[in-house]
Amino acid sequence: DTGVSQDPRHKITKRGQNVTFRCDPISEHNRLYWYRQTLGQGPEFLTYFQNEAQLEKSRLLSDRFSAERPKGSFSTLEIQRTEQGDSAMYLCASSFDGAYTGELFFGEGSRLTVL
Amino acid sequence: GENVEQHPSTLSVQEGDSAVIKCTYSDSASNYFPWYKQELGKRPQLIIDIRSNVGEKKDQRIAVTLNKTAKHFSLHITETQPEDSAVYFCARGSARQLTFGSGTQLTVLP
Numbered sequence: 126d127t128g129v130s131q132d133p134r135h136k137i138t139k140r141g142q143n144v145t146f147r148c149d150p151i152s153e154h155n156r157l158y159w160y161r162q163t164l165g166q167g168p169e170f171l172t173y174f175q176n177e178a179q180l181e182k183s184r185l186l187s188d189r190f191s192a193e194r195p196k197g198s199f200s201t202l203e204i205q206r207t208e209q210g211d212s213a214m215y216l217c218a219s220s221f222d223g224a225y226t227g228e229l230f231f232g233e234g235s236r237l238t239v240l
Numbered sequence: 241g242e243n244v245e246q247h248p249s250t251l252s253v254q255e256g257d258s259a260v261i262k263c264t265y266s267d268s269a270s271n272y273f274p275w276y277k278q279e280l281g282k283r284p285q286l287i288i289d290i291r292s293n294v295g296e297k298k299d300q301r302i303a304v305t306l307n308k309t310a311k312h313f314s315l316h317i318t319e320t321q322p323e324d325s326a327v328y329f330c331a332r333g334s335a336r337q338l339t340f341g342s343g344t345q346l347t348v349l350p
Contacts, residue, residue, distance in 0.1 A: 156335070167246075167329045167340030168284065181336045216283070220335070227272050227335045231283040 127151060129232035131217050137238045138207055145203045146235040150219030157200050158229060159192055160216040168216055168231075174200060175222070207239045246330050246341030253320050254349050261344045263330035264312040270332040273306055273313050276340075279326045287328075288315070320348045 130149045138144050150157050155176050160168035171190065173181035176197040189207075194200040204211055214236050218229040245264045253259050263273075274289035290297045290304045290313065297304050301320075306313040313332075317324055325348045331338040 165343070167331070167343050168338075170337050170339065173336050222335075227274065227289065228286040229274075229284075229338070231285070233283050 129217055129219050129230050131215075131232040131235045133235055134233065135236045135238075137240065139240050140207060140209060142207055143203065143205045144207055144237060145201055146215050146217075146237075148200045148202070148217030148219075148232060150198070150200070150217070151221075151230055152198075154219035154221045154230070155197065156220045156222060157194055158218040158220075159200070159202050160218065160231075162214045162216055162234070163212075171202070171215075204237070207237075209239045212237055212239045244330055244332050244339050244341040246344060248344060249342065250345045250347070252347045252349060255320060255322060257320055259315075259317045259320055259324070259346055259348075261315045261328055261330070261346075262312060263314070263332070263341050265332045265339075266311060267332070267339075268311075270334070272334055272338075273304070273330070273332050274338070275304060275315050276329045276331065277326045278329065278343075284329060317346075320346075322348050322350055324348050 132147045157174040159171040162168045171183050172192045174194040177194050189205045192202045214234040216234045218231045271292040275287050276284040277287045278284040288302050288304050290306050301318045303316040327343045327345050329343050330341040
């Protein structure tokens with residue numbers, strides 16, 4: 126399966142700890158996105174990369190959140206000093222710049238629980 | 241604002257009937273309006289999308305209509321089947337960023 130893969134799938138951590146999630150997009154996709162989804166809500170945009178450049182970042186995103194895509198392939202999302210309100214599903218998605226549609230291909234997500 | 245209002249939040253229909261979900265937005269800059277389906281515990285998947293230069297698009301039992309003047313767009317599912325049961329999200333935005341609605345839980349009753 127060459128879909129978007131995310132790791133870990135589940136993470137339980139204590140408040141104040143740092144966590145890092147990894148996303149491997151579909152290989153030919155140059156666009157990569159991070160979204161956050163809480164129960165009963167739609168995905169909420171966090172950030173967008175085109176190749177290795179971070180071109181969009183949500184204004185709602187705390188400075189405890191940082192994302193990188195150093196070589197324009199995989200990406201990491203780090204949350205520092207986690208809070209209980211950070212508990213959510215973190216979804217990565219990728220797409221291809223030259224595609225006819227703007228379809229986002231989502232990964233299965235990384236579920237974070239902050240105790 | 242940038243939000244997308246989606247209604248209804250839950251919808252139950254008999255198998256074979258039609259289902260309609262509506263979304264409204266306020267941002268005039270939006271030019272892309274996709275709909276995603278998310279089954280329980282699964283990832284969201286695109287089912288249909290429309291761009292601002294088109295008023296309607298159909299794909300078999302699914303259709304989307306867009307009224308840019310009134311700033312609303314709708315998803316229509318005809319001849320519903322049990323496998324259509326899922327949460328449906330509308331979204332609006334651009335290739336860089338999408339804003340999603342809060343979702344509609346569709347249940348198709350056999």
